[in-house]
Amino acid sequence: MRDSVPSVSVGPAAVVSCHVEQPLRDETWARFDALQRRRPGGFDVIALIRPPDPAYGEAEEPWLERARAAAAHAPLGLHTHWTSPTHARPTGGDPAARVRAEAAWMRERGLEPAYFCGGGWYTDDAVAAAVQELGLVDCTPRGGVPAPGILPTTHSLGRLARAVLGSLPPYVHAYFHDYDLLDARRRTALLASLAVLGRRRPPAP
Numbered sequence: 001m002r003d004s005v006p007s008v009s010v011g012p013a014a015v016v017s018c019h020v021e022q023p024l025r026d027e028t029w030a031r032f033d034a035l036q037r038r039r040p041g042g043f044d045v046i047a048l049i050r051p052p053d054p055a056y057g058e059a060e061e062p063w064l065e066r067a068r069a070a071a072a073h074a075p076l077g078l079h080t081h082w083t084s085p086t087h088a089r090p091t092g093g094d095p096a097a098r099v100r101a102e103a104a105w106m107r108e109r110g111l112e113p114a115y116f117c118g119g120g121w122y123t124d125d126a127v128a129a130a131v132q133e134l135g136l137v138d139c140t141p142r143g144g145v146p147a148p149g150i151l152p153t154t155h156s157l158g159r160l161a162r163a164v165l166g167s168l169p170p171y172v173h174a175y176f177h178d179y180d181l182l183d184a185r186r187r188t189a190l191l192a193s194l195a196v197l198g199r200r201r202p203p204a205p
């Protein structure tokens with residue numbers, strides 16, 4: 001059963017993305033990989049993935065293998081963490097330069113990010129300009145409807161779980177973190193919410 005609210009005018013009806021924060025942690029990766037293969041609610045879950053950070057001893061392999069596996073299931077996105085694997089927002093330097101460098105790094109390795117989401121939801125004018133120049137669709141805005149080059153992120157796991165039981169806006173972009181999948185309760189809530197979301201808002205073509 002689908003709602004009668006017309007959703008065509010706002011573009012894709014529902015989008016689901018995951019902030020892949022722990023791509024090198026086996027347990028987290030296995031959970032994410034299984035979820036992506038399962039296509040909960042019929043959604044191709046976009047992997048907004050954080051590149052490995054050599055400054056923190058993170059190796060390219062098996063990151064590349066995992067990113068390629070994710071790219072086989074759904075479009076990839078770049079999820080820049082500016083300060084460290086566990087500290088997303090910048091604490092100095094040139095944030096836009098890091099975005100350019102990470103996109104180039106991925107492209108040199110045959111990975112083509114299509115989306116971008118700033119770590120900790122950070123952005124600034126230079127970052128937004130770089131994202132646009134790189135041809136990435138920006139998922140960093142936290143609300144509103146899609147616009148050229150922008151696919152705002154609207155629903156956290158908690159908000160989604162509440163929203164699917166009531167009135168849903170025409171456009172929904174739900175996100176979660178890969179580590180949410182380690183928690184059985186959160187995993188179950190996510191799967192249940194996406195099943196309902198998939199019935200009420202068709203996945204983007």
Ligand SMILES: [Zn+2]
Pocket residue numbers: 019021050079081088119120
């Ligand atoms: Zn993050």
